[in-house]
Amino acid sequence: MSRRNDLWLGWLLLFPTLFVLGMFTVLPALESLYLSLFDFNAFMTRKTFVGLSNYSMLLNSPEYWQSLWVTFYFVAFTAIPSVILALFVASVLDANPFFRGILRTVFLLPVAVSSAMAAMLWIFLYNPTSGYLNFIIESFGFNGPNWLGDPQWAIPAVALASIWKELGFNVIFFLAGLASVPTDLKEAAALDGAGPVQVFRHVTLPILSPTVLFVSVISVLNAFQSFGQIHILTIGGPAGATTTMVYNLYRDAFQNFQTGSASAQAVVLFIVMLVGTSIQFRFARSRVHYR
Amino acid sequence: MASVEFRNVNKAFGTNIIVPGLNLKIASGEFVALVGPSGCGKSTCLRMLAGLEQPTGGRIFIDDRDVTEISPKNRGVSMVFQSYALYPHMTVHDNLAFPLKMAKLGASEITERINEVAAMLDLSELLLRKPAQLSGGQKQRVAMGRALVRKPQVLLFDEPLSNLDAQLRVRVRSEIAALHERIKSTIVYVTHDQVEAMTLADRIAILNKGSLEQAGPPLEVYGLPRTRFVASFIGTPPMNFVKASTLHGVKIPSGTTTVGFRPEATELASSGELIRIGSGKVSLVEPLGSTTHIHLRVGDDSIIAESRGTPAQRLGDELAVSTQASSLFFFDANGNRVDAGA
Ligand SMILES: Nc1ncnc2c1ncn2[C@@H]1O[C@H](COP(=O)(O)OP(=O)(O)OP(=O)(O)O)[C@@H](O)[C@H]1O
Numbered sequence: 001m002s003r004r005n006d007l008w009l010g011w012l013l014l015f016p017t018l019f020v021l022g023m024f025t026v027l028p029a030l031e032s033l034y035l036s037l038f039d040f041n042a043f044m045t046r047k048t049f050v051g052l053s054n055y056s057m058l059l060n061s062p063e064y065w066q067s068l069w070v071t072f073y074f075v076a077f078t079a080i081p082s083v084i085l086a087l088f089v090a091s092v093l094d095a096n097p098f099f100r101g102i103l104r105t106v107f108l109l110p111v112a113v114s115s116a117m118a119a120m121l122w123i124f125l126y127n128p129t130s131g132y133l134n135f136i137i138e139s140f141g142f143n144g145p146n147w148l149g150d151p152q153w154a155i156p157a158v159a160l161a162s163i164w165k166e167l168g169f170n171v172i173f174f175l176a177g178l179a180s181v182p183t184d185l186k187e188a189a190a191l192d193g194a195g196p197v198q199v200f201r202h203v204t205l206p207i208l209s210p211t212v213l214f215v216s217v218i219s220v221l222n223a224f225q226s227f228g229q230i231h232i233l234t235i236g237g238p239a240g241a242t243t244t245m246v247y248n249l250y251r252d253a254f255q256n257f258q259t260g261s262a263s264a265q266a267v268v269l270f271i272v273m274l275v276g277t278s279i280q281f282r283f284a285r286s287r288v289h290y291r
Numbered sequence: 292m293a294s295v296e297f298r299n300v301n302k303a304f305g306t307n308i309i310v311p312g313l314n315l316k317i318a319s320g321e322f323v324a325l326v327g328p329s330g331c332g333k334s335t336c337l338r339m340l341a342g343l344e345q346p347t348g349g350r351i352f353i354d355d356r357d358v359t360e361i362s363p364k365n366r367g368v369s370m371v372f373q374s375y376a377l378y379p380h381m382t383v384h385d386n387l388a389f390p391l392k393m394a395k396l397g398a399s400e401i402t403e404r405i406n407e408v409a410a411m412l413d414l415s416e417l418l419l420r421k422p423a424q425l426s427g428g429q430k431q432r433v434a435m436g437r438a439l440v441r442k443p444q445v446l447l448f449d450e451p452l453s454n455l456d457a458q459l460r461v462r463v464r465s466e467i468a469a470l471h472e473r474i475k476s477t478i479v480y481v482t483h484d485q486v487e488a489m490t491l492a493d494r495i496a497i498l499n500k501g502s503l504e505q506a507g508p509p510l511e512v513y514g515l516p517r518t519r520f521v522a523s524f525i526g527t528p529p530m531n532f533v534k535a536s537t538l539h540g541v542k543i544p545s546g547t548t549t550v551g552f553r554p555e556a557t558e559l560a561s562s563g564e565l566i567r568i569g570s571g572k573v574s575l576v577e578p579l580g581s582t583t584h585i586h587l588r589v590g591d592d593s594i595i596a597e598s599r600g601t602p603a604q605r606l607g608d609e610l611a612v613s614t615q616a617s618s619l620f621f622f623d624a625n626g627n628r629v630d631a632g633a
C-alpha cells in the first residue's frame with residue numbers, strides 16, 4: 001500500500017471520533033465563547049454585541065465570587081476525602097482477598113444508583129427531625145445539625161453524599177492499580193526491613209502514583225461539575241451556600257435566560273478547571289513515577 | 292554468618308501438600324544449592340526461610356534461634372529475587388540505601404556501605420540511574436548489592452541468573468563464587484541449572500516433590516547418588532536406565548530392578564572387558580562440538596551415549612551398547628541405590 005493510501009485510511013479511521021468530538025465538544029465550546037460576547041433579550045430573539053462586558057459584570061458581582069469560593073470549598077470537601085478514603089478502602093480490600101469480592105460490589109453499588117435516587121435517600125437521612133442520621137447523633141445525647149438547612153453544614157452534607165456516591169468508582173481504579181504493584185517488590189521491601197506502613201509509603205504508593213494522579217484529576221473535575229446532588233438536595237441554598245459555579249450557570253442559563261452571562265460563566269468555569277488540572281499535573285510532575 | 296536448620300518443616304497450600312517434611316542443616320558459612328525439578332518446592336522452602344511464607348508445621352532455626360514466627364525483617368536474611376525486584380522509582384543509589392535507611396543507620400555509614408558494595412560489584416558508575424536504564428546483568432548486580440549492604444547473616448538467591456544470557460551467566464557465576472569467597476556468609480541458592488549448583492555449592496540438596504532426596508558435596512551426589520531420582524537429576528545428559536534382567540555377565544546385587552550408567556561411560560562397541568547392554572538403532576545425533584550425544588533405542592529403553600569429538604555414527608545405524616562394570620549403578624524397586632557389593 002502506498003503512503004498516500006495509508007494517509008487516507010488514517011483520516012478515514014479518525015473521522016468518526018473527530019466528527020463526534022467536533023460536533024458535540026469543540027463546536028459548542030466555540031459557540032459558548034462566541035455567545036459570551038453578546039447580550040440577549042429575554043426571548044433570545046435579538047442579540048447585541050457587548051464585547052467583554054459579560055465578563056466584567058461577572059468579576060464585579062459578589063454573588064459570582066461567592067459561587068467561586070463555594071465551588072473551591074465543595075471541590076476540596078469532595079475530591080480530597082474521596083481520593084484518600086478510596087485509597088484507604090482499596091488498600092484494606094487488596095490486603096484481604098477474602099472480602100475483596102463481596103465488598104468491591106458493595107462499594108460499587110452507589111455508583112450504579114441514579115444520582116436522583118441517591119439524593120432522595122440522603123434527603124431522608126438528613127431530615128433534621130425524622131432523619132436517621134440525627135436519630136443516631138441524638139441517641140448519643142448530642143443535638144444533630146439541620147444538615148441541609150444550615151449554611152454551615154450544607155456544603156459538608158452535600159459533599160458527604162457525593163463522596164458516598166463516587167467512592168466505589170475510585171476504589172475500583174485503586175484496586176486495579178494495587179493489583180499491578182508487583183508482589184515481589186513488597187516482599188523485597190519487607191525483607192529490607194520495612195514494616196507494612198513503610199512498604200506502603202516507600203513502595204506501593206510511588207508505584208501507584210500514576211493511578212493516584214488520574215483518580216485525583218477525575219475526582220476534581222467531577223466535583224467542579226457536580227450538579228445532580230446539589231439540585232436535588234439544596235437547590236443551591238440555603239442562602240446560596242451551595243450555589244457552585246455550575247449551579248449558578250444553570251440558573252442563569254435556564255431560569256433567568258441570561259444566555260450571554262451564562263456563556264461567559266461556562267468559559268470562566270472552563271478556564272478555572274483548566275488551571276486546576278494543570279496545577280495538579282504540575283504538582284505531580286516530580287512525584288509521579290511512570291514506568 | 293549463621294547456621295540454618297529446617298526441622299521437620301512442612302507446607303501445604305490448602306489441601307495441596309507441597310513440602311511433606313524437610314529436615315536440612317546448613318552450617319555457618321556454607322554455600323548450599325537447592326535443586327530439583329520445576330514445582331518441587333524450592334522457592335517455597337526459600338521463602339519459608341525468608342519469612343515470606345509461613346510453614347504449616349515444623350520449625351526453622353537461624354543460628355539456633357527459632358525464627359519460625361519471626362517477621363522477615365528481623366531474621367537477618369536478604370534475598371536476591373529471580374525478577375531482581377528493584378524499586379523502579381528509586382535510583383540505584385536509593386535502592387542500595389533503602390535497607391540501610393530502614394535499619395536507621397546514619398548518613399555517613401550509609402554512604403560508606405554503599406561505596407563499599409558499589410566498588411565490590413562495579414556499580415559506582417550506575418548509582419544515579421533508575422533500574423529501567425540498566426541492562427539485565429547490571430540489574431542483577433544491583434539486586435545482589437541491595438542484598439549485601441545489610442551484611443545479612445544468611446543470603447538467599449532464587450534462580451538469580453535465569454534471566455541472563457548464557458555468556459553473562461558464566462561471568463556472574465564466577466562473580467558469585469568470588470563473592471562467597473570474600474564475604475563468607477551462609478548462602479542458600481535455588482537453581483535448576485546443574486552447572487551453577489555443581490560449580491558454586493559446597494553442598495547440593497536435591498528436592499523431589501518437596502522431599503529431600505540427598506544432600507552432599509557436588510562430586511558425591513554425582514558419584515554416589517543415593518536414589519535413582521538423584522542419579523537421573525544430577526548429570527547432563529541424564530543417566531541411562533535399563534531393566535536389570537537385560538544384563539548378563541555381571542554380578543547384580545539382590546533386590547536390583549534397574550541398572551543405570553552415565554552417557555559419558557557408554558561405549559558404542561563391544562569387547563571382552565565391557566558389559567554388553569544390548570544393541571539399538573541411532574535415533575538422534577546431537578553434535579555439540581567437543582562432544583556428541585548419540586541417542587539410541589535399545590529394546591524399550593532410550594539410551595544416550597556421549598562421544599568425544601564428532602564421531603562417524605549416522606542416523607539409523609545399528610550399534611552395540613556397552614559399559615564398564617565399574618560404571619554401573621544398581622537401584623531397587625523403591626528407587627534406592629544398592630551397593631555393588633551387597
Ligand atoms: N501461593 C501459592 N498458592 C498455592 N500453591 C502454590 C503457591 N506457591 C506455590 N505453590 C505451589 O507449590 C508448588 C511448589 O512451588 P515452588 O514455587 O516452590 O516451586 P519451585 O521448585 O520453585 O519451581 P520452579 O523451579 O518452577 O521455580 C507448585 O506446585 C506451586 O504451584
Ligand SMILES: [Mg+2]
Binds near residue numbers: 333335
Ligand atoms: Mg521457583
